[in-house]
Amino acid sequence: xxxxxxxxxxxxxxxxxxxxxxxxxxxxxxxxxxxxxxxxxxxxxxxxxxxxxxxxxxxxxxxxxxxxxxxxxxxxxxxxxxxxxxxxxxxxxxxxxxxxxxxxxxxxxxxxxxxxxxxxxxxxxxxxxxxxxxxxxxxxxxxxxxxxxxxxxxxxxxxxxxxxxxxxxxxxxxxxxxxxxxxxxxxxxxxxxxxxxxxxxxxxxxxxxxxxxxxxxx
Ligand SMILES: N[C@@H](CCC(=O)N[C@@H](CS)C(=O)NCC(=O)O)C(=O)O
Numbered sequence: 001x002x003x004x005x006x007x008x009x010x011x012x013x014x015x016x017x018x019x020x021x022x023x024x025x026x027x028x029x030x031x032x033x034x035x036x037x038x039x040x041x042x043x044x045x046x047x048x049x050x051x052x053x054x055x056x057x058x059x060x061x062x063x064x065x066x067x068x069x070x071x072x073x074x075x076x077x078x079x080x081x082x083x084x085x086x087x088x089x090x091x092x093x094x095x096x097x098x099x100x101x102x103x104x105x106x107x108x109x110x111x112x113x114x115x116x117x118x119x120x121x122x123x124x125x126x127x128x129x130x131x132x133x134x135x136x137x138x139x140x141x142x143x144x145x146x147x148x149x150x151x152x153x154x155x156x157x158x159x160x161x162x163x164x165x166x167x168x169x170x171x172x173x174x175x176x177x178x179x180x181x182x183x184x185x186x187x188x189x190x191x192x193x194x195x196x197x198x199x200x201x202x203x204x205x206x207x208x209x210x211x212x213x214x215x216x217x218x
Contacts, residue, residue: 005166005206008139012162015132019118023050023159025183026057026113033091034061037180038076040085041140041165041172042066044129045100048119049086052104054159054182056113061152062180064172068143071175139169146174146216149197153177155208156184157191163205164191170212 037060039046053060063072076087088103089096108115118125155178157164193208194201202208
């Protein structure tokens, strides 16, 4: 219902304000082989990694790992030895890593953008990220039942964009794998979703949320 959407959008805007502007989208960079990010929206450390993805402009394949999720969580344990998030796998460099700060440094060094000044706030940065999780009422933390798409979806929207956050929360809770492009190529400013499985393209966060629930909720 529209009223709920506006309520969540207001809270998401507050979450973006708490992040002091971090997570803007830089010029798009497409890596040769996929960079895979295992993460979940309701994790304050994962947000720091996502902000670095957005600010470096690099496209990544997101494999959402909400608490209780069974689709991708086991991959992380198998690949890295423990269930800790965020976890990044870069097939271009044949490496994988835990630790949000290491991921942030690595992405900026190898793909572009600069470390945001918010990182220098140290523990305050982490506290603000945690507060942003709380202000979003823990959205994107716990798994919801869904049907897995055969081919990963494609989503365009910056980390800083409060509307994009509302979509990523649903993608996360439903463990829907997606290629995340922080910045689109055509100057379109609204979040956009391409679904290669149904060949549909949807723009606008509310419409995308409705589409995901209608198509993939089980
Ligand atoms: N120092 C790590 C901390 C990562 C961390 O504690 N992540 C939590 C989620 S916020 C985690 O993996 N918890 C285990 C779980 O969710 O199963 C970092 O900065 O990346």
